[in-house]
Amino acid sequence: MRQLLTGNGAAAWGMRLAGAEYVPAFPITPQTEIIETISGWISSGELDARMVTMDSEHSMLTAAGTAAATGVRVFTATSSQGLLYAMEMLYTVAGWRAPFVLVNVSRALSSPITLEPDHNDVLAARDSGFLQIHCSTCQEVVDSLLLAYRLGEDERVRLPVIVNLDGYYLSFTREPVILPGEDVVSRFLPPYDPEETQFRAKDPLSQGVAVLGGSHYSYFRYETHYASQNGLSVFAEIGREFGDLTGRFYSLLEEYRTDDAEIVFFMIGSFATKAKEAVNRLRDAGQKVGLLRPRLLRPFPEHAIAAALRGVKGVAVVDQNISFGKGGILFAELASALYHIKERPLALVSFIGGLGGRDISNAEFYEMARVTAEAAQSGKIPPPRLLYTKEELARIQGLKAIASAGLHKEQ
Amino acid sequence: MTEKISRVRHEYLRHDKKFPHVWCPGCGNGIVLGSLIRAIDKLSLEKDELVLASGIGCAGRMPAYVDFNTLHTTHGRALTFATGIKLAKPELTVLCVMGDGDATAIGGNHFIHAARRNLNLTAIIINNQIYGMTGGQYSPTTPYGANASTAVYGHIEHAFSIAELAITAGAAFVARGTVYHVRMLDTLLAKGIAKRGFSVIEIMSNCHTQYGRRNNMGDPVTMMQWFKDHGVSEQKAKKMSDEEMGEKFTIGVLADKDMPNYMEEYRRIQEQAQLK
Numbered sequence: 138m139r140q141l142l143t144g145n146g147a148a149a150w151g152m153r154l155a156g157a158e159y160v161p162a163f164p165i166t167p168q169t170e171i172i173e174t175i176s177g178w179i180s181s182g183e184l185d186a187r188m189v190t191m192d193s194e195h196s197m198l199t200a201a202g203t204a205a206a207t208g209v210r211v212f213t214a215t216s217s218q219g220l221l222y223a224m225e226m227l228y229t230v231a232g233w234r235a236p237f238v239l240v241n242v243s244r245a246l247s248s249p250i251t252l253e254p255d256h257n258d259v260l261a262a263r264d265s266g267f268l269q270i271h272c273s274t275c276q277e278v279v280d281s282l283l284l285a286y287r288l289g290e291d292e293r294v295r296l297p298v299i300v301n302l303d304g305y306y307l308s309f310t311r312e313p314v315i316l317p318g319e320d321v322v323s324r325f326l327p328p329y330d331p332e333e334t335q336f337r338a339k340d341p342l343s344q345g346v347a348v349l350g351g352s353h354y355s356y357f358r359y360e361t362h363y364a365s366q367n368g369l370s371v372f373a374e375i376g377r378e379f380g381d382l383t384g385r386f387y388s389l390l391e392e393y394r395t396d397d398a399e400i401v402f403f404m405i406g407s408f409a410t411k412a413k414e415a416v417n418r419l420r421d422a423g424q425k426v427g428l429l430r431p432r433l434l435r436p437f438p439e440h441a442i443a444a445a446l447r448g449v450k451g452v453a454v455v456d457q458n459i460s461f462g463k464g465g466i467l468f469a470e471l472a473s474a475l476y477h478i479k480e481r482p483l484a485l486v487s488f489i490g491g492l493g494g495r496d497i498s499n500a501e502f503y504e505m506a507r508v509t510a511e512a513a514q515s516g517k518i519p520p521p522r523l524l525y526t527k528e529e530l531a532r533i534q535g536l537k538a539i540a541s542a543g544l545h546k547e548q
Numbered sequence: 549m550t551e552k553i554s555r556v557r558h559e560y561l562r563h564d565k566k567f568p569h570v571w572c573p574g575c576g577n578g579i580v581l582g583s584l585i586r587a588i589d590k591l592s593l594e595k596d597e598l599v600l601a602s603g604i605g606c607a608g609r610m611p612a613y614v615d616f617n618t619l620h621t622t623h624g625r626a627l628t629f630a631t632g633i634k635l636a637k638p639e640l641t642v643l644c645v646m647g648d649g650d651a652t653a654i655g656g657n658h659f660i661h662a663a664r665r666n667l668n669l670t671a672i673i674i675n676n677q678i679y680g681m682t683g684g685q686y687s688p689t690t691p692y693g694a695n696a697s698t699a700v701y702g703h704i705e706h707a708f709s710i711a712e713l714a715i716t717a718g719a720a721f722v723a724r725g726t727v728y729h730v731r732m733l734d735t736l737l738a739k740g741i742a743k744r745g746f747s748v749i750e751i752m753s754n755c756h757t758q759y760g761r762r763n764n765m766g767d768p769v770t771m772m773q774w775f776k777d778h779g780v781s782e783q784k785a786k787k788m789s790d791e792e793m794g795e796k797f798t799i800g801v802l803a804d805k806d807m808p809n810y811m812e813e814y815r816r817i818q819e820q821a822q823l824k
Contacts, residue, residue: 162698163654164682165623173683176698190685190698193624193654218604218622222654247622 142314144307144407145170147275148214148240148300150314151282153184154322157212157238160188161200166252167304168216168242175212198223201237202230205297206344208335210286210328211237216304217244217258224261230297231266232361233344235334236289237297238282239267243406244304245493253494254304256406256458260466266361268298268368269434271405273391275312278302280385281432283317287326287375293367295334303407305494310407321382325375368436389438391430392445394420398427400510401446401482402502403471404455405431408491412455415502426506439474446475451484451513453505457491464521465489484512490524497524560585560595562615570609574768576727576753580645580674581610583730587737599633599642601626603650606681606755607674610645624655627662630669638668638811643741648675649687652708656688663717663746668809670741671719671748673710676755684758691795695762710750715803720745722803726752728775729799739801745809752779752797 142150148171152160160179162172178184191197194215201213215223220241241262245255259269270285272278278300285298302308317325333342348354373389380386391409394416395401402412409430419426429445429452431438446452456465463469468487475481486509490497501524512518557563571577588598598616602608604623611618617640621629626644634642651659651673662669678696679685686696689707696703711724721743725733733751740747754760754771765771779799780788788796808816 164679164685164698166682169682169685173685173697177700180700188698192656192688222623250620 138316138318140314140316141311142275142279143170143309143311144272144275144278144302145242145309146174147278147314148242148282148302149174149178150316151279151300152212152238153178154279154317155210155212155238155282155286155326156322156328157210157286158186159201159204159209159211160186161197161204161211161213162188162190163192163194163197163215163219164190165194165216165219167244167308168214168219168240170308171214171240171242194219194223195226198226198230198239201239202226202233202235202297205230205235205237206233206334206336208329208331212240213237214240214242216242217246220258221246221261224265227262227265227267229345232357234295234361234364235297235331235344236286236295238285238289239297239299240282241299241301242304242308243301251493252304254306254457255492255494256301256456256466259299259301260458262299263435263466266296266365268294268296268365268436270298270300270432271430271434272300272302272307272432273407273409273430275307275310275314276385277432278307279314279316280379280383280387283322283326284372284375284379284387286329288368288372290329291367291371291375292332294364294371296361296364296368301406307407315383315385317383325379325382365436368433369438369441372433387432389431389433389441390445391428391432393428393430395427395429395445395449397425399425399450400453400506400513401426401449401451402428402453402455402505403430403467404428404457405434405467406457408455408457408497411497411499412502415499415506418499419503419506424506424510437470437474442471442474443478443481446482447480449482451486451509452482453486453488453509455491455497455505456487456489459489459492468521482513483516484509484518486512486519487521488524489521495524556585556589560588560615561613566613569613571606572757574754574756575606576676576751576755576768577606577610577674579727579730580672580733580751580753581613583733583737584643584645584672585614586734587741590734590738591741593641593741597639597641599630599640600645601630601633601642602645603647603655604681605647605650605679606676607645607647607650624650624653625658626650627655627658627669627671631662631667634667634669634811641670641741642668643670643672645672645674647680647687648673648677648689648710649679652688652710652713660713660717663714663719663748666718666720666746666807666809668744668811669746670743671714671746672737672740673748673750674753675710675750676753676759677707678755678759680755680758684762690759694759697758697762709797711748711798711802714748714750718746719748719803720805720807720809721747721801722750723748723801724750724752724797724799726775726779726799727754728772729779732799736801743804744812745805745807
């Protein structure tokens with residue numbers, strides 16, 4: 138079935154197809170459309186599930202975790218400040234090893250306040266134990282939901298999964314989406330078998346209890362780390378299986394025109410579709426440029442990335458986030474993944490852009506490709522660049538002048 | 549009269565910078581804002597001594613329009629930001645404006661504890677019985693049986709009474725008004741701000757866009773009529789049976805206690821400790 142769906146609509150359909158039974162919810166822009174869509178289906182009887190709007194995201198995530206620990210399939214969704222408010226529980230429920238899926242519709246964090254996207258929200262959850270799948274199209278959103286349940290519920294993994302899509306750019310963009318049929322879903326994602334993860338007083342099992350002294354604690358943390366890393370081979374496996382059933386194959390990375398590429402853009406999320414457009418134009422102009430986009434950020438597919446970048450001369454890492462005092466988070470992740478690789482690219486160049494929904498133009502992609510190619514040739518790596526145009530700077534200086542004029546007037 | 553109103557407006561509003569406002573035509577928030585600046589004018593408060601903090605939601609936009617010290621903060625936390633300001637600078641008059649979702653759902657815990665602590669703050673809670681800005685999801689004050697975007701066949705949870713919650717939690721001053729009874733609202737706000745203790749003014753307001761349209765009150769006039777018909781004074785309410793009260797609610801000053809506020813208690817304990 139082919140439908141025109143927004144990213145949010147695709148996320149709701151993913152939940153519906155996956156047959157999640159329980160949905161704790163809390164409204165926040167730009168995620169709200171997801172829970173509204175689901176609540177409409179439940180109320181009209183189209184969907185057999187239970188939903189409750191909690192008093193906050195903190196309570197929402199708690200309810201999601203405990204529901205998952207009873208052994209049912211659970212879905213929830215949030216954005217931005219909501220994800221941060223739930224952060225205490227993100228770390229806690231991941232330690233319970235009870236899988237469920239959380240959709241995060243990325244929106245930049247306060248302050249200043251905005252509604253538009255970047256990735257600082259979801260990257261704050263990077264070390265929580267949740268796996269992370271990053272989507273760039275509405276089709277990928279619905280498919281990733283099914284992949285996420287299968288991945289998190291796999292006995293080698295047993296961890297909750299975040300499926301991330303960019304607010305506005307993807308959440309409110311309508312694209313044609315092929316909805317997998319029930320036959321495909323029932324073969325790919327059979328009903329959830331929680332095995333020992335359920336409430337059974339006669340056959341008790343403890344999860345996330347207090348352990349002092351460090352030894353037991355370390356053991357469980359290491360276990361979670363290994364389980365997360367298992368996610369790489371599991372995802373590769375199920376991504377192929379999904380492809381056999383639907384014709385849409387999902388691997389750890391999207392490699393776009395990278396075969397003979399000398400310069401590669403490295404980025405996540407929907408802005409990568411802008412990069413593709415720039416890649417096409419640069420290719421038309423005779424330049425060997427490509428794009429590499431990890432779908433999974435946790436676990437981090439470092440070996441697959443290193444293999445994909447073999448023979449590449451320069452990588453332009455485009456971070457839609459900023460770690461104050463360090464720089465781009467993806468840049469640091471990629472650099473650490475490549476350090477021990479002999480045939481690593483000669484130049485890794487860091488660019489930060491697209492914060493708070495700021496566009497990254499074709500011209501900026503061309504410039505990034507140029508700077509990176511130059512760095513690869515000369516061996517001189519330029520310092521990280523914070524994308525900002527002369528026009529933007531002039532505008533903000535104008536506003537600052539108005540603001541300070543107001544101050545003087547009042548004094 | 550007109551001249552006076554326009555003087556007050558220019559004195560207290562960021563008149564040239566921030567208007568027109570973002571609220572829907574006919575929204576009750578503008579009436580609350582008007583009432584608030586008249587109350588402040590009546591109390592002859594200096595702009596530099598005033599702080600208006602808000603959380604997130606339609607009500608959260610209000611600080612942008614007033615020419616005081618203002619904070620637009622995170623969802624539910626206006627009172628915690630206000631607490632920090634009040635304890636650092638007790639001489640300031642600190643007001644918070646919140647919505648029902650902001651103050652009683654995600655910020656509910658802060659609200660009851662601020663009331664219990666009896667800080668000298670004023671909590672103005674605009675209760676439109678819905679999450680307006682995010683698209684009409686039910687809030688803790690959405691009535692049982694009402695429709696919302698997340699309760700399209702009727703709401704199955706019961707609503708909080710914000711004023712009664714505040715009284716039980718220990719607030720020194722609690723009042724309820726509506727955006728229809730505006731002159732009363734001016735007085736309630738002035739009393740609440742002047743009160744030396746934690747004061748709560750719950751204001752029943754219309755969100756015809758998100759609440760009204762889903763509940764057969766799709767325009768501001770119908771909703772105003774509803775407030776006119778449903779707000780009754782406490783004296784009148786006492787004479788009415790539960791059946792007669794039905795969906796009606798009391799308006800006016802509902803609690804007014806004289807007790808030392810948090811800062812006064814704080815100073816007393818400091819003095820005691822120094823004597824020893």
